[in-house]
């Protein structure tokens with residue numbers, strides 16, 4: 001397939017820890033196919049830097065393992081300091097890998113992330129999605145409240161954002177097909 005420099009649609013997925021951002025992004029990618037779509041993560045360049053400078057395992061940091069939780073707080077603090085100087089620094093780095101028509105960003109956490117994509121690619125290409133799940137469900141998936149992680153900007157900045165194109169509740173495995181269909185309609 002040709003190299004697509006400007007994606008047709010960028011889907012921004014946001015939500016609290018363990019709401020299922022990666023789960024739904026992966027399932028959507030399976031439906032769309034890797035010729036058409038790709039997943040990028042704003043946290044990827046952060047984790048890459050962290051792994052290289054600390055001698056850590058990058059794929060473990062990128063995956064859904066307990067390993068990444070050991071470093072999450074430090075990575076938040078380090079990356080926030082860099083964002084103070086340049087709010088788009090990690091979005092820009094993540095976007096260098098965009099080469100598909102549909103780009104799914106599976107870890108949008110800040111208003112400045114949304115702003116970066118709107119400014120860079122134009123609002124007409126952007127679709128914003130909030131994924132919700134109750135604390136009880138997130139707890140079943142392994143979430144535990146942690147001070148310095150769950151009560152800081154990276155987790156809470158988008159709590160009062162009101163311009164979502166779509167809000168999904170991801171609590172029940174039986175609803176997944178319906179959620180994926182809603183996401184597909186949004187990016188048509």
Ligand SMILES: Nc1ncnc2c1ncn2[C@@H]1O[C@H](COP(=O)(O)OP(=O)(O)OP(=O)(O)O)[C@@H](O)[C@H]1O
Pocket residue numbers: 015016017018019020021022023024064141170171172173176
């Ligand atoms: N609808 C679902 N049905 C079954 N399992 C799910 C569903 N949604 C999420 N999960 C599972 O819950 C766990 C957490 O989901 P996931 O890693 O996608 O969350 P996340 O929002 O990306 O979390 P984080 O912000 O910590 O990266 C994973 O093990 C995932 O497979």
